[in-house]
Amino acid sequence: MTSAVALRRERIQELVNQRGYLSSEELARMLDVTVQTVRRDVNCMDAQGLLARHHGGASSLSQAENIAYSDRQILHLREKEAIGREAARAIPDGASLFINIGTTTEAFARCLRSHKALRVITNNIHVASLLAPAPDCSLIITGGSVRLRDGGIVGPAAAAMIEQYRADFGVIGISGIDEDGTLLDFDADEISAAQAILRNARVVFLLADHTKFRRRPMARVGHISQISAFYTDQPPPAAIRTILRDNDVHLHVVPK
Numbered sequence: 001m002t003s004a005v006a007l008r009r010e011r012i013q014e015l016v017n018q019r020g021y022l023s024s025e026e027l028a029r030m031l032d033v034t035v036q037t038v039r040r041d042v043n044c045m046d047a048q049g050l051l052a053r054h055h056g057g058a059s060s061l062s063q064a065e066n067i068a069y070s071d072r073q074i075l076h077l078r079e080k081e082a083i084g085r086e087a088a089r090a091i092p093d094g095a096s097l098f099i100n101i102g103t104t105t106e107a108f109a110r111c112l113r114s115h116k117a118l119r120v121i122t123n124n125i126h127v128a129s130l131l132a133p134a135p136d137c138s139l140i141i142t143g144g145s146v147r148l149r150d151g152g153i154v155g156p157a158a159a160a161m162i163e164q165y166r167a168d169f170g171v172i173g174i175s176g177i178d179e180d181g182t183l184l185d186f187d188a189d190e191i192s193a194a195q196a197i198l199r200n201a202r203v204v205f206l207l208a209d210h211t212k213f214r215r216r217p218m219a220r221v222g223h224i225s226q227i228s229a230f231y232t233d234q235p236p237p238a239a240i241r242t243i244l245r246d247n248d249v250h251l252h253v254v255p256k
Contacts, residue, residue, distance in 0.1 A: 008033070009041050009050075016051050016060050023057040052211055059211075077107075078256045079209045079233040084108035086254045087171065087205050087231045093117055095168045098197040099127050101152040101190055102173025104207040106130065112137070121165055123158040123193045125151035140165075142193070152190055159192035162200060170201025172227075174208050176215035177236075181224040181243040184217040191221045203228045210234035224249065 008031060015030060016022055022030075027038045046053035051060060055076060084107030091097065093116035099105050101124045109127040112118060113134045122128055123142040131137050144158030172194050176184040183206070185191050198204060204227040213236060224230065224240065225247040233254055235241065244251050 021059040080104045080107040097169035105173045123153040154189040159196040162196035170197040170204040183221040186217040188219040
């Protein structure tokens with residue numbers, strides 16, 4: 001590798017660490033190189049564990065804040081849609097379920113619109129908007145503070161309302177999974193609602209694509225041993241697979 005390539009990749013890592021996420025086009029403009037050059041660099045840096053490659057860009061492995069919602073909507077979209085479809089197949093007509101905040105849970109909700117007689121409780125405005133037109137779905141939206149940047153409803157009022165119900169299924173997304181199985185999120189304001197879902201659902205589905213294995217948010221939601229089934233797009237690291245096996249958590253690796 002030439003010194004010019006090494007310097008460029010150092011600059012890519014610096015920029016991505018500063019911003020959390022940058023598209024290939026943005027990096028190409030900043031570095032005055034072609035998009036193809038950026039993609040080659042990002043592929044190599046992802047393989048070396050220096051950053052996370054996404055379709056159309058790259059993100060930091062250790063960003064302290066979450067990627068913008070508009071960017072998360074398109075990141076690994078096919079994987080999220082596949083995960084959502086597979087999890088939705090396991091939901092029978094007539095079920096009651098909690099659905100929390102996240103772009104993967106929104107992909108899941110999109111696949112529920114042809115189900116019959118569902119009763120859904122959610123703290124996600126986007127999930128509510130997706131399911132509101134469904135003719136055979138009873139919808140409850142929690143109280144709480146609306147987070148305009150991503151449509152999440154957060155705070156103690158959201159968690160308190162979830163605590164009033166007992167649902168057949170709880171479907172949650174997450175921002176990161178540590179190697180010891182700890183479920184993590186970026187925003188402490190939203191973890192109380194997810195924790196309430198873990199306590200009050202008979203069966204809990206965790207939906208998370210493979211990038212969550214390499215992210216390290218700070219807020220603790222719970223532990224992967226608390227869930228019933230884990231839907232993802234790539235096999236988890238060996239340590240997480242061991243925890244799943246030891247706790248009888250069903251692992252579903254879904255091809256995109």
